[in-house]
Amino acid sequence: xxxxxxxxxxxxVAAGIFTISYKDALPCALGLLTVFMSLAALYxxxxxxxxAIFQVAIYAGAILILVVFVIMxxxxxxxxxxxxxxxxxxxxxxxxxxxxxxxxLAIGAKGIDQLVNQEKLPKGFxxxxxxxxxLFKQYLLHFEVASVLLLVALIGGVYLAKKRL
Amino acid sequence: xxxxxxxxDYVILSSILFALGAIGFVVRRxxxxxxxxxxxxxxxxxxxxxxxxxFRADMAGQVxxxxxxxxxxxxxxxxxxxxxxxxxxxRSVDITKYRLMKW
Amino acid sequence: xxxxxxLIPLLPLLGFLLNGLLGxxxxxxxxxxxxxxxxxxxxxxxxxxxSALISRPPEDRQLVQHLxxxxxxxxxxxxVSFLVDQLSAVMILIVTGVxxxxxxxxxxxxxxxxxxxxxxxxxxxxxxxxxxxxxxxNYLVMFVGWEGVGLxxxxxxxxxxxxxxxxxxxxxxxxxxxxxxxxxALGMFMMFVTFGSLSYLQVFPKxxxxxxxxxxxxxxxxxxxxxxxxxxxxxxxxxxIPLYVWLPDAMAGPTPVSALIHAATMVTAGVYMVxxxxxxxTLAPTALLVVAGIxxxxxxxxxxxxxxxxxIKKVLAYxxxxxxxxxxxxxxxxxxxxxxxxxxxxxxFKACLFLCxxxxxxxxxxxxxxxxxxxxxxxxxxxxxxxxxxxxAIAGIPPFAGFFSKDEILWRTxxxxxxxxAGKIYWALGAIGAAVTAxxxxRLIFMTFHGKFRGTEEQWHHVHESPISMTFPLIVLGTxxxxxxxxxxxxxxxxxxxxxxxxxxxxxxxxxxxxxEIVAKYGHVTHYSHSFEWAMMGLSVLLALTxxxxxxxxxxxxPEDLPKKLAEKFAGVYNLVYNKxxxxxxxxxxxxMPVYWGGMFFWKVIDAFVIDGLGVNGTAFLVKQGxxxxxxxxxxxxxxxxxxxxxxxxxxxxxxxxxxxHYITDTIMGWLRAAF
Numbered sequence: 013x014x015x016x017x018x019x020x021x022x023x024x025v026a027a028g029i030f031t032i033s034y035k036d037a038l039p040c041a042l043g044l045l046t047v048f049m050s051l052a053a054l055y056x057x058x059x060x061x062x063x064a065i066f067q068v069a070i071y072a073g074a075i076l077i078l079v080v081f082v083i084m085x086x087x088x089x090x091x092x093x094x095x096x097x098x099x100x101x102x103x104x105x106x107x108x109x110x111x112x113x114x115x116x117l118a119i120g121a122k123g124i125d126q127l128v129n130q131e132k133l134p135k136g137f138x139x140x141x142x143x144x145x146x147l148f149k150q151y152l153l154h155f156e157v158a159s160v161l162l163l164v165a166l167i168g169g170v171y172l173a174k175k176r177l
Numbered sequence: 178x179x180x181x182x183x184x185x186d187y188v189i190l191s192s193i194l195f196a197l198g199a200i201g202f203v204v205r206r207x208x209x210x211x212x213x214x215x216x217x218x219x220x221x222x223x224x225x226x227x228x229x230x231x232f233r234a235d236m237a238g239q240v241x242x243x244x245x246x247x248x249x250x251x252x253x254x255x256x257x258x259x260x261x262x263x264x265x266x267x268r269s270v271d272i273t274k275y276r277l278m279k280w
Numbered sequence: 281x282x283x284x285x286x287l288i289p290l291l292p293l294l295g296f297l298l299n300g301l302l303g304x305x306x307x308x309x310x311x312x313x314x315x316x317x318x319x320x321x322x323x324x325x326x327x328x329x330x331s332a333l334i335s336r337p338p339e340d341r342q343l344v345q346h347l348x349x350x351x352x353x354x355x356x357x358x359x360v361s362f363l364v365d366q367l368s369a370v371m372i373l374i375v376t377g378v379x380x381x382x383x384x385x386x387x388x389x390x391x392x393x394x395x396x397x398x399x400x401x402x403x404x405x406x407x408x409x410x411x412x413x414x415x416x417x418n419y420l421v422m423f424v425g426w427e428g429v430g431l432x433x434x435x436x437x438x439x440x441x442x443x444x445x446x447x448x449x450x451x452x453x454x455x456x457x458x459x460x461x462x463x464x465a466l467g468m469f470m471m472f473v474t475f476g477s478l479s480y481l482q483v484f485p486k487x488x489x490x491x492x493x494x495x496x497x498x499x500x501x502x503x504x505x506x507x508x509x510x511x512x513x514x515x516x517x518x519x520x521i522p523l524y525v526w527l528p529d530a531m532a533g534p535t536p537v538s539a540l541i542h543a544a545t546m547v548t549a550g551v552y553m554v555x556x557x558x559x560x561x562t563l564a565p566t567a568l569l570v571v572a573g574i575x576x577x578x579x580x581x582x583x584x585x586x587x588x589x590x591x592i593k594k595v596l597a598y599x600x601x602x603x604x605x606x607x608x609x610x611x612x613x614x615x616x617x618x619x620x621x622x623x624x625x626x627x628x629f630k631a632c633l634f635l636c637x638x639x640x641x642x643x644x645x646x647x648x649x650x651x652x653x654x655x656x657x658x659x660x661x662x663x664x665x666x667x668x669x670x671x672x673a674i675a676g677i678p679p680f681a682g683f684f685s686k687d688e689i690l691w692r693t694x695x696x697x698x699x700x701x702a703g704k705i706y707w708a709l710g711a712i713g714a715a716v717t718a719x720x721x722x723r724l725i726f727m728t729f730h731g732k733f734r735g736t737e738e739q740w741h742h743v744h745e746s747p748i749s750m751t752f753p754l755i756v757l758g759t760x761x762x763x764x765x766x767x768x769x770x771x772x773x774x775x776x777x778x779x780x781x782x783x784x785x786x787x788x789x790x791x792x793x794x795x796x797e798i799v800a801k802y803g804h805v806t807h808y809s810h811s812f813e814w815a816m817m818g819l820s821v822l823l824a825l826t827x828x829x830x831x832x833x834x835x836x837x838x839p840e841d842l843p844k845k846l847a848e849k850f851a852g853v854y855n856l857v858y859n860k861x862x863x864x865x866x867x868x869x870x871x872x873m874p875v876y877w878g879g880m881f882f883w884k885v886i887d888a889f890v891i892d893g894l895g896v897n898g899t900a901f902l903v904k905q906g907x908x909x910x911x912x913x914x915x916x917x918x919x920x921x922x923x924x925x926x927x928x929x930x931x932x933x934x935x936x937x938x939x940x941x942h943y944i945t946d947t948i949m950g951w952l953r954a955a956f
Contacts, residue, residue, distance in 0.1 A: 014181055014182040014186075017181075017182040017186065017187075018182075021186075021190050024190070024194065025190070025193055025194070025197070028193075028194055028197040028198070029197060031197075031201065031210075031214070032197055032198075032200060032201030032204065032205065032210075032214060032217075037207055037209050037210055040210050040213055041213065044213045044216065044217065047194070047220065048220065051220055051223070051224055054224065054227075055224075055227055058187075058228060058230075059231050060227050060230065060231065060239050060242075062239070063223075063227055063239050063242050063243070066242075066243060066246055067220075067223075067246075070246045070249075070250055071216070071220070071246070071249075074250060075216065075249065075250060075253045078257055079209065079212065079213065079253070079257070082209060082257050082260065082261065083209060085261070086209070086260075086261070086264050086270055102203070102204070102919070102923070103203075103204050105203075105923065106199075106200050106203030106204045106919075106923060106926070107200055107204070109199075109200075109203070109923070109926045109927065110196040110197070110199045110200035110203070110926070111200075112930055113192075113195075113196050113199060113926065113929060113930050113933065114192050114193055114195070114196030115944050115948075116930065116933040116934070116937055117191075117192035117195065117196070117933070118189045118192045118193075118947075119937075119944055119947045119948075120933065120936075120937045121184075121185060121189070121192075122185070124184055124185060124188060125183055125184055125185055127184075127233075128183075128184050128233065133231070133234050134234060137231075137234065138231075138236075138239070142236055143236060143239060143240065143243075146236050146237065146240050147240055147243065151240050151244075154240075154244055158244050158247040158248070159247075161247065161251050162247060162250070162251050164251070165250075165252075165254050165255050166254070168255045168258065169254045169255055169258045172255070172258035172259055172261070172262050173258055173261065173262075185951075189951070199926050199929075202919065202922045203919050203923045203926060204919070205919070206919070208918075211918065211919075272917060272918045272919060273917060275916065275917075275918065276915070276916035276917070277916065278914075278916055279915050279916030
């Protein structure tokens with residue numbers, strides 16, 4: 013019984029449910045933050061400290077800030093009335109479908125333990141320098157493409173933010 | 178030695194988070210919250226990747242996660258910019274008002 | 281001389297092409313010359329070929345010219361070949377000879393017509409097809425000619441197509457012919473299936489050998505079917521019951537056309553066909569019974585209609601139908617040579633009658649109603665004498681041609697080898713028909729040429745004898761009506777006259793010898809005494825004279841009152857016969873209207889409603905309605921699109937994982953138990 017896993021798993025799921033159900037936008041953002049942080053903790057447990065750092069820095073630090081800023085910019089008092097879909101059938105259908113999908117995904121993974129490489133992890137698994145080694149040697153092209161993508165996003169963002177498009 | 182949670186547990190957790198994200202996407206009306214649910218789905222996928230990376234002792238999973246971060250960041254930036262531009266026209270983030278692309 | 285046979289059809293074909301393509305530009309002289317010369321040359325070549333034929337010994341009289349292989353599909357091989365034996369020799373001489381005479385007549389008759397060139401082109405085309413029909417060495421070449429003469433007939437009947445009734449008459453002829461041709465085609469199919477070939481030189485020997493070997497008995501159902509189907513075609517082409525209705529309407533065409541096509545040549549194609557297929561018919565006596573029966577009935581039936589018609593050409597048309605009945609009676613009782621003999625004499629006297637009537641119509645300025653004629657004999661002597669000669673021939677008065685052929689037919693019918701009882705009945709019908717024939721023909725003569733003139737004054741002034749181009753053919757044919765029968769004098773008479781042989785019968789015998797052999801073996805021929813035969817001969821003449829006397833009494837002695845009184849007294853019968861027994865009306869109701877309604881049904885219901893309405897428009901409607909429903913899926917809500925994506929994902933997962941709810945619940949229970 014991996015207590016570490018269970019604690020953060022429960023926190024994450026509870027925060028997720030909170031995120032998708034609360035009426036106002038800002039509490040939802042905070043719920044999302046909680047999800048991010050619990051996942052970061054789980055990454056640390058999974059011998060991926062660098063990924064955890066990235067999770068906190070990028071998601072909690074950049075994306076969430078951006079979202080909160082936009083909430084601040086766009087939220088007018090009238091908008092608070094807005095919550096979920098009016099149509100109850102829609103909500104039920106969505107819920108059922110999601111449930112079904114969850115079951116499929118989870119149960120489809122039954123027996124996945126056989127695939128697992130149960131040998132001991134190599135020394136230094138999850139260390140940044142191994143990560144960097146992989147990133148800049150084997151996956152260099154992907155890295156460059158990602159940087160081009162970010163450039164494009166940057167240009168797109170700047171253009172879209174103009175006063176008159 | 179702390180007993181490790183098996184891969185199955187991580188898969189189940191990941192799928193729960195993904196399903197939650199999907200449900201939220203269908204059910205919510207606020208465009209911003211829709212964004213947040215999308216981020217939640219992406220994170221569920223990240224969790225799955227990292228879990229597989231550890232249980233198969235392959236670092237490639239973590240590198241993939243890194244790229245997903247880059248893409249997610251770019252997507253949020255551009256998406257929120259679009260949302261703001263839309264807001265200037267529609268004066269609302271209620272997606273039921275964004276009906277121009279219908280038949 | 282075989283290599284010359286192909287010229288006989290080729291020359292008229294060239295005439296048709298020249299006249300058709302160049303005739304309009306090159307004027308009447310060119311057209312007349314080409315038209316007549318082509319047929320004249322064909323006649324001359326025919327003479328050469330026939331003389332070459334005669335120069336051979338009787339057993340060997342068969343000239344075959346093989347032109348090229350037409351169809352070669354596995355077992356079905358048909359070639360374009362010509363066969364000249366005694367039968368086709370007689371036919372080709374009649375066809376080309378009478379055509380030539382009528383072409384000359386047409387020069388004068390059609391002189392004022394503006395489509396002069398078209399007329400001669402069509403006429404030459406007709407002669408070409410008729411030659412193909414008669415000369416063909418297999419049923420398919422005959423059928424080409426068969427159809428072609430039908431086409432030429434249609435074109436020529438509707439020659440003055442600007443008048444709707446003329447065009448309608450042409451259509452009627454072609455359509456009714458087509459019905460018969462359908463039967464003919466079916467007969468050909470059966471023949472191919474049964475015998476494996478359509479060539480005369482293969483089918484007939486095969487049939488005979490099968491009979492000789494004992495494998496083919498009399499009245500084989502397949503053979504009966506073939507013969508009857510071919511005869512259906514003959515009823516269409518040769519105007520027997522039930523497909524004779526086109527012939528009276530065909531009188532809408534120019535008179536020389538009626539003479540050539542509807543008297544002398546085309547309508548005789550059916551008789552030729554039966555005579556050519558004699559071995560098949562003899563082996564199927566039931567078919568013969570049917571043929572002779574229909575023929576005898578037609579002979580009397582048409583004759584009765586003829587007695588009340590007032591249009592001179594209509595009388596002759598019904599007379600043709602009736603005489604064709606006699607010809608079929610001849611071939612129907614296995615007296616094939618007699619049928620051909622009557623065909624020949626009929627060609628002479630009927631063509632003469634039609635041409636004379638054309639002369640009369642010309643003189644009357646286009647009026648064909650006999651009630652306006654009378655007393656024309658003084659002003660048109662040549663026409664009168666030739667017409668009288670032809671009338672005496674058709675009535676069967678010796679020594680004119682018709683007597684010999686008709687008497688022979690009646691005698692042989694009385695002696696029908698396979699069905700003696702039926703033969704007596706048919707004879708009775710034919711004999712009464714002979715009397716009626718004499719009656720209506722002399723009625724025609726008396727109404728037209730004798731008595732008082734009943735037309736207008738200016739018509740009387742216009743009456744004149746026709747020019748030499750028209751009277752010359754009349755003289756030729758009138759003479760032939762007198763002497764033409766002398767080559768077929770029956771043995772009884774021949775002995776009396778000093779051992780005059782029956783030239784025609786002797787000449788044609790080899791063609792029919794197999795049939796004669798079968799008839800001799802299986803037929804019941806009663807040998808009557810010579811005196812009985814003389815009595816029968818005398819009876820025929822007596823019947824003819826009775827008809828003459830009746831006509832004389834009614835139309836010469838009491839023309840003013842008796843016809844009207846008789847019409848009033850027997851009003852019901854009179855109306856029935858005058859209206860041609862309402863056959864056309866019955867056909868209209870029973871055949872034409874159902875076809876029309878069928879067509880309307882297929883048009884209005886099936887085409888317009890089902891195919892257009894339900895099929896085409898209905899499909900479009902369904903698509904439109906379906907798309908009206910399905911496009912609601914694009915309602916613009918992002919969450920809807922997201923929901924569809926979710927459904928898609930679930931679907932794919934279901935497809936790939938195939939998990940049942942049972943399994944899902946079991947697994948979840950297992951996990952929950954494992955966790956706690």
